[in-house]
Amino acid sequence: MTxxxxxxxxxxxxxFRDLTLVPVIVLLxxxxxxxxxxxxxxxxxxxxxxxxxxxxxxxxxxxxxLISGKFDLSLESIVGMAPAIAVMLVVPVSAGGxxxxxxxxxxxxxxxxxxxxxxxxxxxxxxxxxLSAFIVTLAMLxxxxxxxxGPTEGKTLFELPESILYLGSALWLGLPASIWIAGLLxxxxxxxxxxxxxxRSLYAIGGNSDAARAAGIRVxxxxxxxxxxxxxxxxxxxxxxxxxxxxxxxxxxxxxxxMVFAAAVIGGVSMDGGKGTVLGALTGVLVIGLVQNxxxxxxxxxxxxxxxxxxxxxxxxxxxxVAGGKAxx
Amino acid sequence: xxxxxEARNIVKRFGPTTALDGAGIAIAEGETHALVGRNGAGKSTxxxxxxxxxxxxxxxxxxxxxxxxxxxxxxxxxxxxxxxxQKSTIIPALTVAENLFLNRQTTGRLINWxxxxxxxxxxxxxxxxxxxxxxxxGDLGVEQRxxxxxxxxxxxxxxxxxxxxxxxxxxxxxxxxxxxxMRALREQGxxxxxxxxxxxxxxxxxxxxxxxxxxxxxxxxxxxxxxxDELVAAMTGExxxxxxxRPRTAGERVVLGASALxxxxxxxxxxxxxxxxxxxxxxxxxxSGKVSLAETLVxxxxxxxGTVTIQGTPVKPGDVPAxxxxxLGFVPEDRHHEGFVPLLSVGENATLPIAHRLGRFGTxxxxxxxxxxxxxxxxxxxxxxxxxxxxxxxSGGNAQKVVxxxxxxxxxxxxxxxxxxxxxxxxxxxxxxxxxxxxxxxGAGAVLVSDxxxxxxxxxxxxxxxxxxxxxxxxxxxxxHELVAVMExxxx
Ligand SMILES: Nc1ncnc2c1ncn2[C@@H]1O[C@H](COP(=O)(O)OP(=O)(O)O)[C@@H](O)[C@H]1O
Ligand SMILES: [Mg+2]
Numbered sequence: 001m002t003x004x005x006x007x008x009x010x011x012x013x014x015x016f017r018d019l020t021l022v023p024v025i026v027l028l029x030x031x032x033x034x035x036x037x038x039x040x041x042x043x044x045x046x047x048x049x050x051x052x053x054x055x056x057x058x059x060x061x062x063x064x065x066l067i068s069g070k071f072d073l074s075l076e077s078i079v080g081m082a083p084a085i086a087v088m089l090v091v092p093v094s095a096g097g098x099x100x101x102x103x104x105x106x107x108x109x110x111x112x113x114x115x116x117x118x119x120x121x122x123x124x125x126x127x128x129x130x131l132s133a134f135i136v137t138l139a140m141l142x143x144x145x146x147x148x149x150g151p152t153e154g155k156t157l158f159e160l161p162e163s164i165l166y167l168g169s170a171l172w173l174g175l176p177a178s179i180w181i182a183g184l185l186x187x188x189x190x191x192x193x194x195x196x197x198x199x200r201s202l203y204a205i206g207g208n209s210d211a212a213r214a215a216g217i218r219v220x221x222x223x224x225x226x227x228x229x230x231x232x233x234x235x236x237x238x239x240x241x242x243x244x245x246x247x248x249x250x251x252x253x254x255x256x257x258x259m260v261f262a263a264a265v266i267g268g269v270s271m272d273g274g275k276g277t278v279l280g281a282l283t284g285v286l287v288i289g290l291v292q293n294x295x296x297x298x299x300x301x302x303x304x305x306x307x308x309x310x311x312x313x314x315x316x317x318x319x320x321x322v323a324g325g326k327a328x329x
Numbered sequence: 330x331x332x333x334x335e336a337r338n339i340v341k342r343f344g345p346t347t348a349l350d351g352a353g354i355a356i357a358e359g360e361t362h363a364l365v366g367r368n369g370a371g372k373s374t375x376x377x378x379x380x381x382x383x384x385x386x387x388x389x390x391x392x393x394x395x396x397x398x399x400x401x402x403x404x405x406x407x408x409x410x411x412x413x414x415q416k417s418t419i420i421p422a423l424t425v426a427e428n429l430f431l432n433r434q435t436t437g438r439l440i441n442w443x444x445x446x447x448x449x450x451x452x453x454x455x456x457x458x459x460x461x462x463x464x465x466x467g468d469l470g471v472e473q474r475x476x477x478x479x480x481x482x483x484x485x486x487x488x489x490x491x492x493x494x495x496x497x498x499x500x501x502x503x504x505x506x507x508x509x510x511m512r513a514l515r516e517q518g519x520x521x522x523x524x525x526x527x528x529x530x531x532x533x534x535x536x537x538x539x540x541x542x543x544x545x546x547x548x549x550x551x552x553x554x555x556x557x558d559e560l561v562a563a564m565t566g567e568x569x570x571x572x573x574x575r576p577r578t579a580g581e582r583v584v585l586g587a588s589a590l591x592x593x594x595x596x597x598x599x600x601x602x603x604x605x606x607x608x609x610x611x612x613x614x615x616x617s618g619k620v621s622l623a624e625t626l627v628x629x630x631x632x633x634x635g636t637v638t639i640q641g642t643p644v645k646p647g648d649v650p651a652x653x654x655x656x657l658g659f660v661p662e663d664r665h666h667e668g669f670v671p672l673l674s675v676g677e678n679a680t681l682p683i684a685h686r687l688g689r690f691g692t693x694x695x696x697x698x699x700x701x702x703x704x705x706x707x708x709x710x711x712x713x714x715x716x717x718x719x720x721x722x723x724s725g726g727n728a729q730k731v732v733x734x735x736x737x738x739x740x741x742x743x744x745x746x747x748x749x750x751x752x753x754x755x756x757x758x759x760x761x762x763x764x765x766x767x768x769x770x771x772g773a774g775a776v777l778v779s780d781x782x783x784x785x786x787x788x789x790x791x792x793x794x795x796x797x798x799x800x801x802x803x804x805x806x807x808x809x810h811e812l813v814a815v816m817e818x819x820x821x
Contacts, residue, residue, distance in 0.1 A: 194440075195440045196439070196440065200440070204423070204431055207423060208417075208418065208421075210416065214382060214414070216403030216407070217432050274420065275422045
């Protein structure tokens with residue numbers, strides 16, 4: 001009986017655990033307003049959101065994968081490779097293409113398909129072949145990036161079909177389309193994980209996969225779906241980033257994965273699976289985006305910024321440790 | 330009487346191991362049927378086959394004379410058989426309500442959380458489980474979690490329930506409550522299969538018993554009139570005498586002492602002195618504080634006030650290495666968590682505390698470690714392929730022997746042993762209790778904490794704790810009834 005009475009206060013806190021970063025965001029907004037007058041303007045905040053749109057899709061994907069108790073490092077390589085391959089299938093040889101010259105409208109579907117296929121291959125090795133997710137996706141991180149460098153010979157693709165540039169650069173109702181897209185996908189993620197059985201099954205699988213199996217959840221199928229979805233979201237992130245920058249460089253997406261994990265984890269998503277929410281992950285992205293923006297506005301050297309990010313991650317972890325009350329491993 | 334459940338000629342292999350070799354079971358409608366056997370006999374494997382989690386390589390399962398449903402049709406299985414598995418299937422990060430309705434949170438598309446909670450409350454009420462539906466399952470105690478599992482299992486309307494070692498982690502009063510519940514279910518005509526290492530429990534609530542040994546069915550008998558030795562002999566394949574405790578006289582030297590130990594919310598003002606050549610038992614219900622007290626003695630917990638002395642010298646509170654240096658050996662409660670490193674070999678695990686003696690300048694001589702390990706394996710009769718096998722691959726009883734080997738490696742002056750026989754079969758249990766008595770005969774003083782009255786029989790005296798205080802010092806020669814009365818706080 002003692003355990004029961006003790007549980008009530010903890011529960012209240014636990015319910016708000018994925019919102020522990022909200023005060024941090026408020027604090028950042030206030031501090032930012034004082035530090036720089038341009039910070040709290042609509043233009044600047046839109047800018048922050050647009051810059052974070054692509055990486056936030058990776059965070060969404062990684063959050064889903066982590067909640068299911070798995071791991072994917074290869075997402076960042078898909079961000080560059082999927083659009084690069086899709087573009088090369090479409091553009092003529094003179095623009096760096098393969099010479100297949102498929103219709104230009106197909107470039108986005110092709111890009112998403114490439115991402116989905118990579119996710120499916122990861123899933124095959126991890127679920128059917130039962131290899132370690134960490135090592136498989138580490139290898140895939142290297143291979144997929146190589147599959148971009150090889151065909152492009154490390155060159156930047158400049159001549160892109162119109163259709164791939166549209167999403168990353170268009171304005172819808174006065175806001176960049178990429179913000180709408182990321183916002184809608186996050187809303188879908190939040191609702192999906194809170195109100196649908198498949199969404200809940202990710203928590204069950206990440207929390208105790210044997211129990212999930214006993215409850216009739218098709219664990220392998222769901223996990224495979226999550227990897228495919230993750231790859232597709234990473235490819236979409238690639239489309240948005242390509243549109244924003246207007247070209248595909250050989251290191252598009254390179255190095256993102258650290259920020260992705262940082263955002264997910266400070267947002268309360270557990271590396272052990274079964275814990276965390278998409279909303280929490282979103283707050284993680286926002287914190288990192290705001291800090292990045294502040295540092296740039298204040299003219300902090302890009303060389304010093306990593307130290308600050310690292311510090312932020314540690315501080316956020318400590319805050320959620322105190323709020324969550326449980327030791328993290 | 331017709332068979333409600335039947336499994337025939339089941340063969341199940343896992344790679345090189347044959348977990349079931351033509352074994353079977355037939356359970357009559359309405360009976361509570363025990364399944365017993367040593368660790369690794371194949372009981373849990375049969376459970377996973379009877380519940381449709383695994384497909385047998387050969388053989389068939391029938392429910393009420395009909396063939397079992399297809400493996401993919403989980404719902405059909407769950408209408409026929411409910412199960413509380415040996416490994417918990419509660420998901421700690423989810424609420425009780427969601428655990429109860431896992432993967433059936435809603436029949437429509439969207440989950441209505443409020444409706445889910447009220448359905449959960451209804452369900453908990455129906456089965457008289459006093460748990461908050463909105464609480465996180467991870468915050469529940471072992472007993473409550475198990476009750477949630479039972480309620481969930483029953484909620485599918487199955488008339489057949491399997492309980493795989495449900496009492497291994499429950500204390501005395503909780504076990505009694507479970508039995509009351511099981512009797513009520515039986516009165517409602519529910520058929521049950523009950524797995525336990527506690528043969529007295531089998532006698533208490535079962536009508537028939539099936540024995541498995543080495544993956545095969547050995548015998549099925551009515552419990553009534555079945556002599557205890559015969560049952561044990563069927564399980565072990567040889568006549569095994571009941572454990573004989575040994576008489577001894579305690580020395581004068583106090584090897585382990587505690588004075589005025591207090592830890593808020595756990596225990597208060599505890600004085601304790603254990604002499605060399607003496608086994609002191611600590612008994613009490615789960616809330617008595619006995620485990621916390623023992624964990625304080627070994628340094629796993631730090632008391633708010635008071636001191637612990639080992640061989641006359643006070644040890645730094647909350648410092649396990651200091652306690653070990655002072656001459657302590659201990660067997661922790663949760664062997665998987667604190668007892669051994671599963672991927673390390675038997676040899677490495679057993680010699681961890683004496684590694685410093687096995688080589689110079691921080692090196693460890695592999696040959697000497699092997700020699701030490703081989704000696705320990707022989708001493709404790711550990712069933713293993715050899716010192717190089719990872720402990721994670723051993724069965725429960727043998728893994729526990731490795732933990733014992735480690736505790737005894739340095740010939741400790743004081744030994745603290747917490748629930749050593751949980752989930753361990755009859756023969757291994759005797760070996761473990763024997764190891765404690767051997768160590769004491771060599772001059773150690775031991776503290777034995779146990780939920781099992783049978784273990785406590787080796788004690789020269791038993792200190793009974795109730796709500797954080799030692800309420801009675803009971804010398805050898807007690808009866809179960811006497812001791813339980815004190816543990817429950819019903820003092821005469
Ligand atoms: N999933 C598995 N993979 C490999 N071996 C297994 C598995 N499940 C059980 N075994 C082996 O099968 C044998 C029987 O195990 P089990 O049915 O758990 O025994 P019991 O429940 O009677 O203690 C043991 O040798 C065990 O190691
Ligand atoms: Mg078992």
